[in-house]
Amino acid sequence: MQENELFDVTIIGGGPAGMYAAFYGGMRNMKIKLIEGTGELGGFLHTYSEKTIWDVGGIPPIRCDKLIGWLAQQARTFEPTLVFNQNVIELQNQTDGSFVLKTNTGESHYTRTIILATGRGIVELQKLEIEGANRYELTNLYYTVQDLNSFRGKHILISGGGDSAVDWAIELAEVARKITVVHRKRDFRAMERNVETLKEIADIRTPYEIVRLHGDNDTIHSATIAHVERQDSVVLDIDAVIVSHGFRSNYGTLHDLGFVIDDGVLAVNDQTETDVPGIYAAGDCTTYKSKVRLIAGAFNDAILAINSAKRYLDPEAPGMAYVSSHNDIFTEMNKHVSTSLKDLKV
């Protein structure tokens, strides 16, 4: 990539909306750059990567990390320029109508149009607020579950009262020796049916919270949990701790640049246009009348945003890309892909 190289579209965010926009922009022969604040594509899907996804059209039930892999592979089809570990913090208009994007690493990116696909912004998991807890993060203190099997035969202490904590408790009960769940409130915020299941499969301690982790060689062997109202506490021998206290997300100053904000996200029209010409938005960072906050909704937004950017740059261009089944751009590629049903392994 040359310094100051000008792109047709720069997509900010590498979640489902950004990844699909990178693909669809390639279908429209656009020169695409995608900037992602973390070190990988996938966006919010990484927070539930071990879950099974059922509601993406045409895809049989699939583990979310596998779906991330497929989306990332599709995003790379037309070899967009991918930039990782840079958060875009500022957008500047140029006199010629193009834009300069500034990132937290001090770099500048030059582009004719922008697609904001920032989802929930930069997501930070809420950590366990106990001094020294971070030293166990490389061993047996977890904030997400990547591999159910690694918990086989263990006594797992789960902290949290929302859907995610309760879901993990139920799924892990299949492999764990014992599940204990602590929650600082008396009632869980999770789906009622799941809370009923939880009561059958877990040792529930409410209203309790973890106040101390005890370990040898940076591995936790027990935890002190304390009643949040009374002066009593219990030490539990455990093999692993999973903390599911939700997440904080923020857009930094990126959305404060004069866009219309509705309920914390970008208000766009049915063409995903923001009120700044040349800047479009797709996925969970947007709102409009019929907005669908799902992976499938992010794909649809991405198509609309790319089509709007295309028409902005070339008002004579067709409203959408030529359908893939009859699009010459795939003629050569089709020789190298198998479309046989028997080759589909999900």
Ligand SMILES: Cc1cc2nc3c(=O)[nH]c(=O)nc-3n(C[C@H](O)[C@H](O)[C@H](O)COP(=O)(O)OP(=O)(O)OC[C@H]3O[C@@H](n4cnc5c(N)ncnc54)[C@H](O)[C@@H]3O)c2cc1C
């Ligand atoms: C618990 C949970 C379960 C879900 N399960 C399903 C499901 O089963 N099926 C389904 O269809 N949907 C599901 N969803 C919804 C789905 O996850 C979202 O609709 C989808 O992730 C939105 O994609 P996105 O690309 O808009 O945003 P995100 O996935 O949030 O991606 C945004 C990306 O932008 C990056 N970013 C943000 N700001 C910047 C910046 N300034 N600079 C650079 N990069 C930036 C972030 O790091 C992130 O990678 C679920 C949501 C939740 C909360």
